[in-house]
Amino acid sequence: xxxxxxxxxxxxxxxxxxxxHWLPIVAIGKEEGxxxxxxxxxxxxxxxxxxxxxxxxxxxxxxxxxKLTAQIEDFSRIIGPSILVLMGLYFLRQHYIHxxxxxxxxxxxxxxxTAIIMALVTAMxxxxxxxxxxxxxxxxxxxxxxxxxxALMYSVISIAGMLLWVRIVYKRMLHLNWHKWAHxxxxxxxxxxxxxxxxSFFIN
Numbered sequence: 001x002x003x004x005x006x007x008x009x010x011x012x013x014x015x016x017x018x019x020x021h022w023l024p025i026v027a028i029g030k031e032e033g034x035x036x037x038x039x040x041x042x043x044x045x046x047x048x049x050x051x052x053x054x055x056x057x058x059x060x061x062x063x064x065x066x067k068l069t070a071q072i073e074d075f076s077r078i079i080g081p082s083i084l085v086l087m088g089l090y091f092l093r094q095h096y097i098h099x100x101x102x103x104x105x106x107x108x109x110x111x112x113x114t115a116i117i118m119a120l121v122t123a124m125x126x127x128x129x130x131x132x133x134x135x136x137x138x139x140x141x142x143x144x145x146x147x148x149x150x151a152l153m154y155s156v157i158s159i160a161g162m163l164l165w166v167r168i169v170y171k172r173m174l175h176l177n178w179h180k181w182a183h184x185x186x187x188x189x190x191x192x193x194x195x196x197x198x199x200s201f202f203i204n
Contacts, residue, residue, distance in 0.1 A: 004142065007084070007196030008135040008150045009157075014188055015129050016161020021050065025120060026169050032113065036170050040163055042117055047162045050124035051155045057128055058136035058154075062147040065140025080138040081200035087134045088193030091186050129158070131189050138200070 022043055029039035068075045132154055139147040 003196050003199040004135055004138050004146065005150065007192060007199075008132060008139070009153060010192050010196075011129075011131050011135065011189065012154045012157040013161070014192065015131065015154075016157050017165060019165070021047070021124065021127075022162045022166050023169065026166055028116060028120075029170075032116065036167065039170060040166060042120060043162050043166045044159060045117070046120045046124040047159045049121045050127065050129070051158055053125045054128040054132060055151055055155065058133055058151060059147070061133055061137040062140030062144075065137040066143075067140075069141035075141060078201070080141060081197040083137060084134050084193050084197030084200065086197075087131075088190040088195075088197060090190075091131065091193065092190035094186055129154075131193070134193065135196075 025043050025046060026039060028034075029042070034042070065075070065080070068079070072079065132150075135150055136147060139150050
């Protein structure tokens with residue numbers, strides 16, 4: 001159980017700093033003349049939309065995990081951790097074939113002000129965080145209290161992290177190579193998933 005919680009925490013923290021979700025909002029906000037307060041409000045709305053779609057899928061997977069645990073004896077001990085390892089390998093593969101899924105800034109820019117906000121919210125809703133979903137599947141095998149805890153932790157860290165980074169970047173308090181950071185998150189995500197899966201084999 002602890003490996004699932006720690007893995008979920010690491011993925012949530014990583015997800016919060018991935019610039020693919022929030023950096024385009026800052027760029028569009030600067031171009032549209034939004035102040036920090038408006039940029040933060042739109043980030044909060046778009047981030048909440050993203051979290052909601054992620055939780056919908058996650059809770060459904062959690063229910064599936066709960067049912068599978070009741071029917072398959074080795075689900076939480078062998079099958080669940082194997083899913084984490086396979087997902088980790090998938091994200092590593094996606095990194096090396098250079099397939100990254102993120103908000104298309106140029107497409108959003110072409111719209112009017114109201115349409116821009118709607119496009120941002122819709123785009124975020126339609127791009128749930130798939131990295132965390134395997135943890136919901138495993139959490140379902142541990143009970144609703146674990147699944148609820150992961151859902152709350154993921155939601156708070158993701159939205160708070162997005163708002164924090166928007167503020168930092170908007171005020172130019174930190175200069176990083178954001179493309180390089182976004183490019184390498186696939187490796188970090190994959191390794192965290194694989195490590196959690198391996199640990200779960202031995203600590204269950």
